[in-house]
Amino acid sequence: MKTPNDDLAEWLERSGLSRGELARRVRTKALQWRQPHISPDTTRVRCWLAGEMPRHPVPGILADVFSEHFGYRVTPYDLGLGDGANGDAALVYNSSYAATVEVVADLGRADVDRRTLLAAAPFAATAGVGPSRDWLLNTLEQQPAPAQRVRLEDVTAVRNMFTTFQRMDIFQGGGSGRLLLAEYMSRHVYPLLRRTHTEEVRRALCEATAEQTYLLGWMAYDNGEHGTAQRYLIQSLRLAQESGNAALGAHVLAGMADQATLLGNPAEGRRLAQSGRQGLAKATSPACLADLWCLEARALALLGDKSAAAHAVAQSESAQERVRLEEEPEWAAFIDDAYLHGEHANTFRDLGDPDSAEEHARLSIEAAGRQGRARRGAMSQAALSVAHLQRQDLEAAYATGLRMLSLTGRVKSSRCVEAVQDVQQRMRPFGRHRLVADFNERARSVVAAA
CATH class of the missing domain: 1.25.40.10 (Tetratricopeptide repeat domain)
Structure with missing residues (x-):
């Protein structure tokens, strides 16, 4: 016998919505998530209240509906619709930006509030195949836009914090400030993704958030939390695509390549590094190119291809000679001698x-x-x-x-x-x-x- 979902019932009562109105809003939100097959009615809502667990992505859609209604973040966990702490949704490179916002917010929340459960999430060896392919295809299809930096106060604040946390990682190790960064992102940055109103602001904020989300993934990786790291990196890649910054996406792929190689899958590491280099056809970052060739060399060495590895090292050194730090983004600061x-x-x-x-x-x-x-x-x-x-x-x-x-x-x-x-x-x-x-x-x- 199912246990009634008292949490969902409480939120529904607080909202003042009828079951029919909740069903209507879920249908509308499902269309925004590009999930037209999700079309609940009053009977289905009654089943949820009675304890039936809706399938993914309905819990996220319900959370989005209630978040929009109340004006602050409500998660599936709050609604009694599962912990979600294993972060499986964060392994998916979702074509929907709205769905991506929900997934990365839930990932941050789980990292802060239910870290023990999230830490048990496994590293999926081939999870990077689809994301790297989708990022590359979308990046190569994008039309070049004028180079224009948006200096909005909230975006600038996020970027200033990135500098602080990156230095903490470089000089003290990923385990030093990772939880502090997760708290900052979960409480202050991810909620901003829901509040932007213009395309210009949205893209700038996606870029800054992608940088920070990558750093969270990298710090988790350095701290041995590989399942958590992988999920952050995939979502960072998706946000980088949304921002239109090809070099940043290539940088995220470098991190994914490094992790794959370290965990015993150099063939996957090489493929991810190659995808990053192909994506750099849309951008210029000698530092990122040097890193991608460097990581490809690491993978090739483990694959036993001596001549190809030596060639990749030479290509990395050639790219490094062209680096001008003042022209590189802040996230490339560590790619040095x-x-x-x-x-x-x-x-x-x-x-x-x-x-x-x-x-x-x-x-x-x-x-x-x-x-x-x-x-x-x-x-x-x-x-x-x-x-x-x-x-x-x-x-x-x-x-x-x-x-x-x-x-x-x-x-x-x-x-x-x-x-x-x-x-x-x-x-x-x-x-x-x-x-x-x-x-x-x-x-x-x-x-x-x-």
Whole structure:
């Protein structure tokens, strides 16, 4: 026997709407969501009140109806229509902008209020196929528009906060300020998507929100929350398309490519990076292009294609030579010598070329040291330590590993911890050597603290 939905009944009573009027509004809203097959009547509303669970996307449409009526955000969770904390809807690249607004708002709400359940959401290995295809097709079909920056107060405020949170991520690690950013987005930014009135404002706000949503995804990725990260990245890609900013969409695809490769799917990582490069035909960002070639090289190395990986590294370096920071967007600030050389070091590490890996690792370490970037420094020290191990030089690997541990202890980043564990794994062939034992003992406290 079904349990009556008291939450939905309470909201309906508070609204003053009849069951027939609610059904009519749901039909109207369903048309806006491009779901004409959803056409409930009074009987169906009675069934919902009696405890019947409507199928997706009806809970989101009902939430939208009540939100519009009351003038503030009401979620399916509030209406007793499911938690939605697994964020499966956020894996969908929806053609409807209205549906996208609801999905990203619900995702932010779940991240803040029901984070434990959302954290259990799995990473879907092939979920990026459809979104990257749809983004690319829509991006290539868009007509070029005049370059015009909208400097509205609310959009400017969002972008100013992006700068703050991006620096927090770069210098302290993704786990440091992620929940604070999620709270800010859920309470202050995502609601703005429902309040814009002109096309100019809407596009500008979508661009700023896409940047922040990407950063949320990236910080979750760096913190080891891969299911959450994937959902934010897909919705960021959709918002980037809505803004018409092809370079931003390509940047999001770079993040998706990085994650796919890290999680053991380099073929998917390569395809996502290639989609991003194709989309850049509509925009100019040498920094983003350098990043996409760099990430394609990482994927190719894991696929064992040495010549193609070396070619991709060369293309990345060529693009980097054309970068002019003052002409690049704020989100590209991290794509510099410290980052690119660090990733190239990982590429050559995976190719089994310790000499090239060491060369790039040292350049990255030097640049990261000048900037005080502990996370990047730690990861590049890890690449250098592995290069030493590939030459069977345990003493040099140990000394480098200690510097890595020191830097890792200064940030909150699961990627740094994974780099430590990778070095530990690669030291195992040296058996019970005293340096291995000492390194493992020191690493244990760093990993435990993380």
